[in-house]
Amino acid sequence: MSAPVTRRVKTFSWNVVPPRVTRQLLLAVYGAVKDDGAVDRVRKLDDKALAAQAARVFGTSGINKRHRDVTTPVLRSAWLPGVAAQELIDFARLVQLELTGKARAQKLRTKRDALAFLAARRATDTFKINLSKFFARLNKVQRTVTGRAPAAPAVAGPVGPRKLAGQGQPDPRTPYPHQEQAWANLDALTEEEQGRRAGLLVLPTGAGKTYTMVHWLLRRLARDPDVRVLWVADQQELVEQAGRVFEELGPTMPKGTTREIRVLHGAADSVSHLGSDALDIACVTRQSLVGAQFDQGAQKRVATYLQRPTVVVIDEAHHAVAPQYHRLLDFMQEHASRTVLVGLTATPWPAGTGQVKRLLERFPTRVAAVEVRDLVRSGVLATPVIHTINTDIFVPITTKEAARIVNQDIPGDVLRKLDQEPRTRTLVRTWVARRExxxxxLVFAPTIENANKLGDAFRDAGATTWVVHSRADEPRREAIAAFRKFDAPSVLVSVGMLREGVDLPDARTAFLARPTTSRILMRQMIGRVLRGPSAGGDAHAHVVDFRDRWGADIDILAPADLPDLHVEPENPTEPEYRLPPILDEVTQEAIGEDILRRIEAAYEELWRVALPHPGALLTTRLVGFYELGEVNVPVLDHCQAAWDQLVHRALGHIKGHGSYSMVFDDCPVPRPAERDVKAVVSFCEAYETEPPLVKVSASFSIRAVARDLVDQPAMTEAQKHAWLQQKWASSxxxxxxxxxxxxxxxVTRAAFQLMNGATGTEPETWPVTPSQRDGRPVLSERERDLTHMFSATVAEGRTLLGSDSEYRHLLGAGALPRYEWTRTRPRGLWAYWAPRIAGRNKGTPIIRVNRILKATQELVPDRLIQALLWHELxxxxxxxxxxxxxxxxLEALWPDLMEQGARLDRLHEEFDLMANPRKRT
Incomplete structure (x- = not known):
């Protein structure tokens, strides 16, 4: 490496922009968003503070693309008149070259000519770009930087062949049981004589994928000198890392064994070396291997290399479902009969309907699959501790942006909205407060501009900091190497460059400042800090999740959404308090935080639209969860029949109309969130089978808690608080x-009712017990019309409320909810009020009455149903x-409320409400 040298360079600086111009630029930006407070503050800033604020708003390289529309008029009116005459004329002539007609031939001899010419130009995108570049060029200052001498161009990877010489040395690492099992499975895969020899090795980040594969390959190469290896990945760092591990483990081969290895990509050796028969191990990027079109030349190189028996390794194999990979892998399988294909991945769930199925078709044999929880228990991976920090930053989202986010991860133009000074201060303040x-x-930033600002802010706060992204001044490799060597609390800020193929063994904490809807990206970010004590790391890893307020209902992931982490979240208001696990009532094992979070998301419908407490809230039972691999979807008892219907419809066993979410329109809240419905449907389409339902049992009842509270001996307020806190946190x-x-x-409200004698009806819930098969009759359905009963209830209710009631207008035409019988016989409730979940009338309220009450007038009188309707009204x-x-x-205004409530209770005593509804009385 060449020696460091100092040199003088010119860089943009807001300090040399006239303060008058800077102030007008800032006022234009804040005025456009009508931020009157910011406008007032800008007017009071001194020259130095103006420059600093402009750097935060526009960036350190001039005016960014985002603000060109607003700033162009200011540059024209306030800045251009102050530019030197010749500079201005030269710029005007540059603009002139883009034109046609008379303007192209206009004479520009004086500054006045140039100003008039530029004032007449339309603000096209080209003009805005040229003007902003001109502004940046004329406001530069010289500074001294330290760098490398340019005489010897640096390369991103090693050049030339390297010899791996076996010396019979012992393996420098002690393998784990999962690695030894993977080696045995790989041996079995290569010995198969029929079918495609293709397998998938799935190991979580930090579990040693590269070591596991390289160790086995070297043993294979030592046994058979004719075998060669083709290691393919999308990133240069990945193939270089593989090359380093081959060199590290090369001496473990038997004495006398030698093999040649090359790293092939645009900044290392050329792919033409694939034609060399002496080459045994080629670590190559996919882009270099296939070129732009995978033309005949590229195909010939691949076919030539595969003439010998070859083990092809596809690193980060979840990318192999992409069309670019299809042609390459199809070609390999057609032109090489002695090839073994192995995919490596930590995240075997590529995004997109049917993609999992395609991945499994490409790699049909599972060579290894290890659960994160098992590696945490064994110390291979650290136990993640999740810290949640609310930034209080509001992110406005348009309808079009929300639609784009649903179909892809959060796009860059939306992520740029997070580049706000208060958010940057929150991140830095959080780190400084607990730096030890x-x-x-590792700080995962949303954009390059934000990463630069974060880097400056961390340095200003006294933190040793590196910033890596595609446009960083310091080479990525050197920055990462310096971070590795630094032996003290420090910060590495990145944008999209630390997610795959980077080994940072002593990184202890991940700051998730980059929100995402991608589980793969979330796993990759967290996985960078999960090296456990058995692998040279710490027992615990800190994952700090920065949560923003989004202006739309967007599924921004949290670490707890990953089913295999099994985290114990830190209480955000009490750092030393850990929430206790919620236990399965049968097995006494902890229910995953990801499942609890998804139940919470289902309840958000209730709180978001201010619904009343339905029976499923007062009495809730979790009966299991669908284990989909990348996500676990909870199944609540009152929605189980609808889930069955959804699965059968997704598999094509039954026909359906409307969206899949409409299946749950008949269920009371909490109903599955749309993302859970999509996840189950995608699984059914990808695997063409029912998702596995893992049975768990956890229930919660407000009345049961209230009853326990009433039965408790006398307690102080502190004791009562502790008792209720435990009931809340562990259920x-x-x-x-x-x-x-x-x-x-x-709970207090329910306890009060118990102590003072409960009044009124409870139509949203009735006691559910298994059918006793004791011969009790079943309520048989008859034709019953709700319309006349609903109309009669509304009319009587208006009378009961009186003409002066503030509620009376809500029972008038146009304000009433819809009403209907339920499509199924939901267990545990008589009636409920809720909004429609999907379809044309999504969000409109509706009262549903359990169709089990469509019995004869003698068994279920109209007055009983009217009492239920009044309760829901x-x-x-x-x-x-x-x-x-x-x-x-209000409920007690109904004249025969108590009588009808008692009749409801007798129905459960007199009839078998759990039996098959096809039976007749």
Whole structure:
């Protein structure tokens, strides 16, 4: 490597821009978004503060693309008149070259000519770009930088062949059981004589994928001198890393064994070396291997290399479902009969419907598959501790942007909205406050501009910091190497360059400042800090999740959404308090935080639109979860029949109309979030089979908690608080309620009713017990029309409320909810009020009455159904209030409420409500 040299360079600086111009540029930006507070602050800033603020808003390289529309008029009116005459004339002539007609021939001899010419130009994109570049060029200063002498051009990778010479040395690493099992499975794969020899090795990040594969390959090469290796990856760093591991482990081959290895990509050796018969191991990027079109020349090189028996390794194999890979792998399988294909990945769930199926078709044999939880228990991976930091940054989202995010990860123009000074301060302040605990920290930034600002802010706060991205001044390799060597708390900020193929063994903390909807990206970011004590790391890894407020219902992932991490989240308000696990009532094993978070997401529908407390909230039972690999989807008891219907429809066993979410329109809240419905449908389409349902059992009942509270001996307020806190934290209540306070209020309300004698009906719930098969009759359905009963209920309700009631207008035409019988017989509830979940009338409220009540008038009188309807109409009058005192007051206006409530209770005693509805009375 060449010696460091110092040199003088010119770089843009806001300090040399006239403060008057800088102020007008900032005022234009803040005025465009109508931020009056910021406008007032800018007017008061001194010259130095103006320059600093402009660097934060526009960037350190001039005016960025995002602000060109707003700043172009300011540059024309406030800045161009101050430019020197010759500079201005030269710029005007440059603009003139883009034109045709008379303007192209106009004479520009004076500054006045140039100004008039530029003032007459339309603000086209080309003009804006040229003007912003001209502005940046004329506002540069000289500074001294330290770099490398340019005499010897640096290369990104090793050049020339290297010899691996076996010396019979012992393996420098002690293999883990999962690696030894993988080697045995790889041996079995190569010995198969029929069918395609292709397998997938799935190991989580930090579990040693590269070492596992290279160790086995060297043993294979030592046994058979005719075998060669083709290692393919998308990134240069990945193939270089593979080459380093081959060199590290090469001496473990038997004495006298030699093999030639080359690294092939645009900045290392040429792919033409694939034609050399002496080459045994080729580590090559896919781009270099196939070129632009995978033309005949590229095909000939691949075919020539595969003339000998070859083990082809596809690193980060989840990319192999891409069309660019299809042609390459299809060609290999057609032109090489003695090839073994092995895919390596930590995330075997490529995005897109059917992609998992394609991946498994390409790699049909599972060579290894290890669960993260097992590696955490064995110390190979660290136990992740999740810290949640709310940034309080609001991210406005348009309808078009929301639609794009649904179909892909968050695009760059949306991520740029996160580049806000308060957010940057929050990140830096969080690190500085606990720098010794965080240690060496990886910060995943959303954009290059934001990464640069973060780097400056961390340095200003006294942190040793490196920044790596595609346009960074310091080469990526040198920055990462310096971070590796630094033995103290420090920060490495990156944009899209640390997710794959980077080994940072002593990185202890990941700052997730880059939000994502991609599980693969989330795993890659977290995986960079999960090296455990058995692998030279720490027992715990810190994952700091920075949460923003999004202006649309977007599924921004959290670390707890990954099913195999099994994290114990840190309470954001009490750093020393850990939430206890919620246990399966049968096995006493902890239920995953990812499942609890998805139940919480289902309940968000309730709190987001201020619904009343339905029965599923007062009594909730988790019966299992669909294990989909990349996600676990909870199944609640009251939605289980709808899930069965969805799966059969997704597999084509039954026909359906409308969206898949409509299947759950008949269910009360909590209903599955749309993302869960899509996940199950995608699994069915990808695997063409039912998803495995893992049975778990966890229940929660507000009444049961209230009853326990009433039965407790006398407690102080502190003891009562501790008792309720434990009940909330260790049950599904913490997923069902938006806060502990909401939970306490509901329990207190239920306890009050128990102590003072419950009044009113409870149509949203009735006791569910297994059928006793004791001969009790079954309620048989008859034709019953809800319309006249609903109309009669509304008319009587308006009378009961009186003409002066503030609620009366809500029972008028145009304000009433829809009503209908349920399509199925939901267990555990008589009626409920909720919005439609999908379809043309999505969001409109509807009252549903359990069709089990469509029995004869003698068994289920109209007055009983009217009492139920009145109860649900009271929820319509008081949405979000639950069964509070005002609700009970309105409900009690119904004249025969108690009589009909008692009749409801007798129905459960007299009839078998759990039996097959086809039976007749």
């Amino acid at each position: 605990e965080w240690g060496k920290t 599904l209540a913490r997923a069902a309620f938006p806060s502990y306070q909401h939970f306490v209020e509901e 009271c929820h319509h009058l008081l949405p979000g209030r639950g069964h509070d005192a005002e609700f009970r007051r």
